[in-house]
Amino acid sequence: MDTHDLRLLANRIRRRDLQAVYEAGAGHIGGEMSVTDLLTALYFHTMKVDPAAPLDPNRDRLILSKGHTALALYVVLSEKGFLPKEEIATFLQHNSRLNGHPNRVKVPGVETNTGPLGHGLPVGVGMAKAAKLDGADWRTFVITGDGEMQEGSNWEAIMAAAHFGLDNLTLIIDHNRLQQGARLEDTNNLAPLPPKLAAFGWTVLEIDGHDMDQITAALSADNIASGKPTCIVAHTNKGHGISFMSDNVAWHHKVPNEAQYKQAMQELENAQ
Template sequence: MTPENLSELANKIRRRDLQAVFEAGAGHIGGEMSVTDLLTALYFKIMQVEPQNPSAPLRDRLVLSKGHTALALYVVLAEKGFIPTEEISTFLQHNSRLNGHPNRMKVPGVETNTGPLGHGLPVGVGMAKAAQLNGESWRTFVITGDGEMQEGSNWEAIMAAAQFKLDNLTLIIDHNRLQQGARLAETNNLAPLAPKLEAFGWAVQEIDGHDMDQICTALSAESITHGKPKCIVAHTNKGHGISFMSDNVAWHHKVPNEEQYKQAMAELEGAMA
């Protein structure tokens, strides 16, 4: 798919995500809007996965460590063919397998349960190490939030990945500058992130996390540095694509009312007109 095709698909995924949040009356729409371009590029351009065989041994793995944005992942998995597209309408309903955080025992394509922040990268390091030990070429990708990088477990994993020279591991930090209830700068400001990862022995690249050309180039196998794990600091906007949500801390898990929903949907539809 071309970058233009991927952007169109990401916009479609945002619209379906917005509809599902509105209908369910719950969700984490701000972070879902910021991570959608990254997920779209991974599943429709970069990763080698088989929707009809989600446990294929040589598949690439994605760990969505910021598990509260599970709905964005569900919509992407549905578009890719892992689950029926109509199942998105069951999000958060009684007995639905589409919970507020992803569950690998219930949803095909989910690699590990996430939600408690700081767990996904350590798991990803273990996955990448397993591939290295077995001499296999599949890749592991982990997406974290920037607020999540305040968790000490991430930095232990960062040290381990550098020590093991896991160049089959890519960490993507969704750097939208906001976390639940506050700005990153107001809590425990880790920015700038890139020099910190570099100091731990990682190859680091900073990109516009909404520019498909930059995303695909940074994620490509050709961008790997031999012997070094890679970190992509993706500069994004929480609530991206929706004027009143963009860069607004209130929309971490706020739900739009009917008027806001109609405005947001109109803005997303107009973006690709």
């Protein structure tokens, strides 16, 4: 899929996500809008995954450590064929397997349960180390939020990944500058992130996380430096694509009313 088609697909995924949040009356729509382009590029351009064999031992792995944006992952998985598209309508309903955080026991394509922040990257380090021990060539990708990088467990994992030379591991930081209730800079400002990761021995790339050309280029295996894990710092906007949500901390966990829903849907449709 070329970058033009990826952009169109990401827009469709945003619209389905918006509809599902509105109908369910809950969701983390701001962060879902910021991570959609990254997830779209991973599943439809970069990763080796097969919906017909979700547990193929040679598959690439993706851990969405910012698990509160599970809905964006569910919509991507449905577009890829891991889930029936009509199942998205059950999001957060009674007995639905599409919960507010992803569950690997219930949802095919989910590699590990996430929700408590700071857990995804340590699990990803374990996966990447396992691949090295097996002599396997599959890759592990982990997406974290920038606020999530305040968790000390991430920095322990960063040290371990560099120590073990996990060049099959790629960390993608969804750097939208906002976290629950406040801006990153007003909470515990980690920016700038690239020199910190580089100081720990990682290869670091810095991109516009909404530019498909930059995203796909950064995810390429051509950027892997032997013996060094890779970090992609993706500059994004919370609520991307919707004017009144974009870069607005209030939309971390909020549901649009009818007028806002119609406006947001129209803006996304016009952006195609």
